Amino acid sequence: MYTIGQVASFLGVSRDTLKYYEEKELVKPKYDDQNGYRKYNQFDIHDVVTINFYRELDIEIKKIQEIRKSKNIDDLEYVLEEKEEKILEELEYKKLLLKQIRSVKEDCSKIKEHLGKFTVKEMKPLEVKGEITDYTAYNEYEILRNSTENLKKAVTLTSARRVIRFDREGIKDDKFIIVTKVEDTDKNLKGEVHAYPKCIYTVVENGRAVDGGKSIDHEVGERLLKIAQEKGYELVGIAYINILLTMYEDGLERVFLEMYSPIK
Template sequence: MGEGHTYRTSQLSEILGISRDALRYYEEQGVVKPKQKETNQYRQYDFYDIYALLVTDFYKKRNLSIKEVRKLQAGSEIEALGSLLEEKAKELEETIRIKEYMLQKINETKEFCNDVQSHLNQYSIRKLPTYEVVGEISDFNAFGEYPAILENMDAMKDDILSKIIRSFTFDENGFLDSSMYIVEKTEANLREKTRSYLEYSRCIYTIVEDGRFQNGNEDVKQKVFQSTLAWGENQGLKPMGVAFATTRLITYLENKERVFLEIYIPVEEK
């Protein structure tokens, strides 16, 4: 069974573990060129077809496309191959970077799922994570302004909901104004003097549920802040007149969204 022996599609599938559809695709792409018997039209693969498939598998596992494998088959200097492999290495490094960031997001959201159980409508003191303010839009529903968000995010790893934080200002008479910040979460020790940040080390913290399933079209912020501020007053805490809401989780029941928000209300230091 050397160079002169041939194999049918079913035999080759068993030998190399390649499906019929994959073999047909490789044939269409010109990777292999099996002969066909005139009597029964069965494809006959020879030694060089098998070797071409082995080489294709070799380079597919090194991130080369079929088109690039075909180009390699046509002829390639070792230096050119080295350059191509360097390019493929960089592509994979970027993919790994994005996947690692995505894994981090998954773990953060999974952790928040656990936090909902213990912090929903419960109050505690917590530090607001450090966010760099990189832009601003007028309102969540100002969709025409969303390109400003896209300009300040990496679409391969960031999502729009996590890039925006709603800020409310208020006094003893109620709400005064609201802003929608475009933010980048960062570490406190990486701050630069020329940039703007949201930083508060001591905040009343809670998780609340919003969305149509829980509240219909009702604006819950008045109810939420009244109860939160009442808790703070009982604790002897003095709010600084600003509050922040971030979207952390969205689920659905009966085709209606349940939106879980983190609420931070900075209070004065003791």
């Protein structure tokens, strides 16, 4: 027979854990009538080992209680299948989370490399999933949740693109599309695909901390035309703008946007 302290020591669990198991009637050591100490026998210790194993599988105490009462191995198998399904869902979410983290890290690198500079870069294929009226059309955000890869709680704007059409006289019109990146393995594309092998590319900064949150439309049209003329490029007359990252300075946002403007 062993005391609770001895069991806690050689099984590597706390006394409180063992007492909790007792409260839930998962283990029932005998009490010494003379001193009131708990006495664990080999069967009690086996119960603790088994309970710890199920807990390590992240099976809830209530489920363990049900397993102990059941005589059918199918009941245990059902519990394990439930847990397996939940873990697989969590793994998929963790993969998405990791993908998002890596994407934000890439955006940080883009900002450091391209902020305020102009270069020629490919705009990789984007499949159009839908449209919204504006970034501030919050009642239309459902399409952002349903049409793109998002986190569980966060609605992200990284899949939204502002598409501006312009000429030498200025901006003609613009719209906001919801897109998803086209992977090499994608075969069943349903939406319109936008892709350009050569674009004038830059990263610009906007937001209340920078310019009071004024429109960046001055970056489109006149400035792009000037850059194109200096470099000898002929613009198509379209610009794709999307939010890369938002940071804060003295409580005011600094918004970094990337812009692709296709050239012929």
